[in-house]
Amino acid sequence: MAAVAAVGLGRALPLRRRLPTGVRAFGAAALAAGLAFDVAAMATMRRHRANILPHRPATALVTSGPFALTRNPIYLGNTLALAGAGILSSNPWLPVGAALAARAVADLAIVPEERHMAARFGEDWVAYERRVPRWLGVSR
Template sequence: MNVYRARPNSIPWPPLLLVLFGAAAIAAFAALPLPLVFHLSRLLGAVLILAGLAVDFWAMRSLQQAHTTILPHRGSNHLVTEGPFRFSRNPIYVANLLLLAGIGLATGNGWFIVVMPFDALAMHYLAVLREERHLLAQFGYRYENYCRKVRRWI
């Protein structure tokens, strides 16, 4: 295996992107408010936040039980296909998007919804594609077979 694929990234992009786009939404709201006000938006936001956190913790627990890294910039030593990884190859990243949507709805800050697709695109190009190359190099046919069975996002 070459050094490039020994680990997918040198920077843990997904958590950094979550914080970056969250901060951008807060700053944008301070400069130009984009309020989200509709009946039950706070409740829906709370539900999305709880769902995002639940998926995050479930995925991290699955990775921990498989004795592989939770950090997105470290190399994987086990292919995890259990827990939420049965439904999505990137459940933590899906959870991050749920968190952005939930925070936006719970706080009434529409900028969180606006930045969501940009976060998804940045995660896709800076993390997901690199992680997929790493996992293909690391696990070969097993990973290809997993990709045929489970969607990338949802």
């Protein structure tokens, strides 16, 4: 929804300004990193036979691969990809949408998922939660 809204706002209220090549390269790197997090997380979950659908119960506690860096590599990947696409395309609405979507995902998806994981995996989840940050570099 954030991407669709940002693209629509980019057309209705264009704020485009050609960004310097170095800034656009940063956007391309963020987009690539986001996609890499998404693909690596999905492949890791598949190897562990873990359910990937957020509305279904967890079937495994995955702590390896990108899950060793962040508890939410798919959400992080989506956020990075959206922000990177905005920088690359000079559409400032996309990074704004990425930030708003990240906040909404934290409140509406991550917090309930963490409660479920704690109930399902107990002390293993607690140890993982202490060791690995929700996003990147932000541990409790």
